[in-house]
Amino acid sequence: MNAPHPAAQLRQQLYRDMEPLHLTPLWEVLHALVPRQPASPCVPALWRYEEVRPFLMRAGDAITAEEAVRRVLILENPALRGQSAVTQSLYAGLQLILPGEVAPSHRHTQSALRFIVEGAGAYTAVDGERTTMHPGDFIITPSWTWHDHGHEGNDPVVWLDGLDIPMVRFLDAGFAENDTRRSQVVTRAEGTSLARWGHNMAPVRHEKPFGATSPIFSYPYERSRQALEQLERDAAVDEWDGVKLRYVNPQTGGSPMPTMATFMQKLPAGFAGKPWRQTDGALYSVVEGSGEVTIESAAGAWRFAFGPRDHFVVPSWHTARLSSQPGCVLFSFSDRPVHQALGLHHEERLS
Known part of the structure; x- marks a missing residue:
């Protein structure tokens, strides 16, 4: 049996001797710290609404919204269990x-979005203004704004919560405060x-009401869908994204x-998209219709068939392709x- 190489012995003794001082050698971890390309620990996942909804309703029997403060079932990435995260930087x-x-x-200092999945008649209030929720609406709760939710309709309402909780946690910058009131006073x-x-116009004299966040806190689905339909009809369809718009x-x-x-x-019907990948991981909520997403990385390949109200996550730098008959x-x-x-930010549109 060969004796250990002298250099290896020296290194191991060096590591043992400096460990009490909380020192560690960079050369042992350099390739993991500075990888050749992103290597997210997250994995693709699909949450089928027909499977999730019964548990939401059971939660409604088990705890009130007031007791829970927010009655939410977290969509946890299967590779990040216990971290309350759908990607390393996002909560859903x-x-x-x-x-x-x-x-x-x-x-709280965390920024939040609400995307309405099911039902109508509920509302959210932000700094004295309410907005009624309808399926497909995108609603913002800006950082450090008072907000509450209520329901004056007849049927359950479910929405997707998206927050930057993991980012704020990473930066150790989270603050929160409970209101002395159950519901805030409506002032607008x-x-x-x-x-x-919201009409390509702005007040003549104004300040930014929510700082770096949009002053529009409710973007109705009716307007969004109308724009998509017109572009599908009158403009070229992108080979990777179909017809895709960003909120501003x-x-x-x-x-x-x-x-x-x-x-x-x-x-569009019959769409077979080309593959792409990007550094920003994304969570998708299916508003209408059905389709399929294929996702690949060095770790493997996933194929998810999705339908209305399903949710799926595409992690950072995973190659994805969307299709829909x-x-x-x-x-x-x-x-x-x-x-x-x-x-x-980096993106590749593959052929």
Whole structure:
């Protein structure tokens, strides 16, 4: 048996001797710290709504919205169990509110989006203005704004919550505060923010009401879908995305929130998209129709058939391809604004 190489012995003794000082050699971990390309620990996953919904309804029997503060089932990435994260930087969950309930007012530094999945008649209130929820609507809760939810309709309402919780946690920058009121006082008529900012116009004298976040906090699905239908009819269909639009902050032209970008796209009937990959991981919510997504990485390949109200995640730098025979509409959100702000965003459209 050969004796250990002297250099190897020296290294191991060096590691043992310096360990009490909390020192570690870079050369042992350099390739993992600075990889040749992104190597996300996240894996693709699909949450079928028909399988998830019964558990949401059981949660409605088990705990009230007020007791829970927010009655949500978290969509956890299978490779990140216990971390309350759908990707390394994003949180996603499905929230249920029942008729007559109120999810009490609070605020936090984390930015949040709501995408309405099922039902109508519920509302969310942000800094004194309410907006009524309808399926397909995209609603923002800006950072550090008071917000509560209520339901004055007749049937359960479910929406997708998307937050930058993992990012804020990574930066150790999270704050939260509970309101002394169960529901905040409404001080502005519903639709005020949309009237001021949602018609390619703006008040003559104004300040940014939500800082770096869009002053529009409710983007109705009716308008989004109308735009997609017109573009599908009158413009060229993109070979990778179908017809895809991004939501914007009308003050800046950038993303509605500083940490999250949101998108709506329509895949025409018979669409067979080309593959692409990007550094921003994204969660998709199926609004209408059905289709299929194939996702590949060095770790393997996944093929998911999706239908209305299903959700799926495409992690960073995984090659994805979308297709749909009957046609479909997809909402998605990602951490793209952070990648762009740091000069890190990269995308490849493959043939």
